[in-house]
Amino acid sequence: MNVYRYEENPLLTPLDVKPHRDNFEVIGAFNAGIASYNNEIIMLLRVAERPISPDPDIVLAPVYNTATQDLDLIELRLDDERYDFSDPRVIRNKSKSATFEYLTSISYLRIARSKDGHRFTVDEKPFVYPSHSLETFGVEDPRITQIGDTYYIYYSAVSPVGVGESMVSTTDFVNTTYHGMIFGPDNKDVLIFPEKVNGKYYALHRPTTKSTGNPEMWIAESDNLLYWGNHKHLIGLREGMWDSGRIGGGCVPFKTERGWLELYHGATLEHRYCMGAVLLDLNDPSKVIARSGKPILEPEADYEKKGFFGDVVFACGALVEGDVVKMYYGVADTSMAACELSLQEILDSLEPVV
C-alpha cells in the first residue's frame, strides 16, 4: 500500500495546545473527528489533560463533579497498596483488577481549524466538555457525521458506571444540542452512516463484553439517529492477523461504487494498533463483502511508534476527494497526523469474505 504521510506530521502535538486551566498539562491532542465546514477542515481533537501534582509521591485523578460543575482532584499516594499505577492511562483497584477505578487524565473535545488541511489552529476554549453524570471521567474519541447541514458528533462518555456513546449535534461548531447516550455501556467506536440505506439509518458500534465474546464490530439500525436496535454482529477478530486482539470502527463509512467502505482499527493482543478496511453491501450494510488481509496503515514513523501509548495509529475521520483518501489519525495516543491513500488501491487490496 502506498501511503503518503504529510511532511508536516505530526500536524498537532500536545505542545500546540494550551491547557484549559492552570496547573494542568496537555498530554494528548489526538483521535480527532473530522469534518468540512465553511471552507475549513475541522479537526475535533480529543484533548487529554493531567493535573500537575505538586508532590511526586501523589497522583491526582481528575473527576468532573456535576454538583459543583468543576473538576475534583482525587489524591492517590503512589505507595497506596490498594492501587495499581502500572498503566499510564488508568488507575486500577487491585481488588477488582479487570476494571479501572480512575483515569489519570480528563479528556474533552476541542476544535482545530485549517484552510489547507495541513496547518491547523487550535481554538482557545474546549468545545464539548464533560457536563453530565455519565461523563465525569471525560469524553473521548469523537466522530462526526454530516447529514444535511447538521453535524452529529458522538463520543465515548466515560464515568464510574461504564463507557457508553453519547451524542451532540451542531450546525455552526459554536452551539451544540445534547441528545443523551445513544449506545449504553460498554460501547465505543460508534460510526453513523451519512445517509439512510433502504429507509433506515445505520451505525457501526463496538460493545465490550464481559460474559463472553471479544471487542468486535456490530451494526445497528435506527429511524431517528437517537434510538438504535436490530443489533447484529458484523466482523470479528482474526487469529494470527493484524486485527487479532480488538477491532472497532474508525472513520465515518463512505460510499464507493463497490460498497460502503469503512476504515477501521485493529490491534494485536500486544496493543499494536493499525488501520484496515472492510467493504459492506451498498443496500444492506450488515452484509460484509471484503476485508483487508493486511493493514492499509501501520505504525512505522517515529511519531507513530513513540508517545504516551506507542505503536498506535487510530483514525476517527477521513475526507475523500476522487481517488484520494485523506485520513487523519491519532498517533501513539499523543498527537495527530494525516496521510493520503488511493481509494482504488484500498479497494483492490481487499480480500473477499465468504
Add this chain to the structure above:
Amino acid sequence: MNVYRYEENPLLTPLDVKPHRDNFEVIGAFNAGIASYNNEIIMLLRVAERPISPDPDIVLAPVYNTATQDLDLIELRLDDERYDFSDPRVIRNKSKSATFEYLTSISYLRIARSKDGHRFTVDEKPFVYPSHSLETFGVEDPRITQIGDTYYIYYSAVSPVGVGESMVSTTDFVNTTYHGMIFGPDNKDVLIFPEKVNGKYYALHRPTTKSTGNPEMWIAESDNLLYWGNHKHLIGLREGMWDSGRIGGGCVPFKTERGWLELYHGATLEHRYCMGAVLLDLNDPSKVIARSGKPILEPEADYEKKGFFGDVVFACGALVEGDVVKMYYGVADTSMAACELSLQEILDSLEPVV
C-alpha cells in the same frame, strides 16, 4: 413482610417437563415470564436441558448450529487442563477465565398453562427455540409485556459473541414474529413498561460492563419498542445490603398510585438472590422515589435454598389484582414457585431515595 407461599410450591420442577429430544435431561424449568391470556395464566418457562454424556469423563456442551438447524454436541474431556468445569452452569477457558467458553446446558422457552394459577400443564413442544446466530448458546429468562392484544416476549440471547436481549411478539401464543436484538451485548434483565409515559416507551435494562462499573439497572426510551436510546443509569449496588453484588429488573413494572413499581432482583457477592422493589416517578420513570431497604422475598424455603444453583429467588413476572401481588419466581435456578404479597405493605416498606 408477610409472604404467602403457595402450598403447591414448587409449582413446576424439571421432573414435570419432558425433554424435547432423546438423550437429554431437563435440569431447569425456571425464571418464567408471566402473562394472562384467554382465561389462562401463561408461565413461559426457561427450560434448561443437558445432553446425557455416555462417558463420565466427557462433558457434552450443546451449541445450536444455524447451518444444520440442529444442536452440535461439543465433547470436552473433564481432564482437559485448558478448561475449568467448577461452575455447574458454564465451562471456562482457563486462559481467559473471566469469560465463559461454553454453557453446560441449552435453554429455550416453553409454555405452561393454568386456569387457577396454582396447577400448571406444560406444553409438549418448545415455544421459542434458539434459531439465530445470536442464540446458539440458548435463550433465557423471558419477560412478557402485554400492550393491547400483542404480547412482547424478550429474553437473553446467548452466543459466543456475547449476551444481548432479543424480542419476539405474539397475539396467540402459537405464532411469533421475530424482532431481532433490541439491546446489544452485554445486556439482560430488560423490562418494557406496559404503556407509553409522556409519549415514550420505557425499558429497564442491565448492562454488564467490563471497563468499569457494576451490574446495575439502567433505563432507556423508545418510540417503537424496537429501537432504544437516551440510556440513563437508574440505580446502583448498595454496599453491605442485600443488593450489594448485582441487581437487575425482575417483573414487568406496574402502575400504582404512588408511582411505577418494579420488583427487581438483587444478589450479594456470595450470589444470594433476593427480590426487592423500587418505585419510579409516574411521569418520568428515570426518577427514583423509593427503594426496599430489606428484601420483600428471600430464599428461605427448602426448594429456594437447594437446587442446581441454590439460594436464589428470581422473579420475571407478577400478576396484580387489587392489593394482591401474585409473584411467580424461579427458585435455585431449578424450578418455579409463586407467592402472594400485599401491594400496600410493599409500598409502605419502601425507603425514600433522596
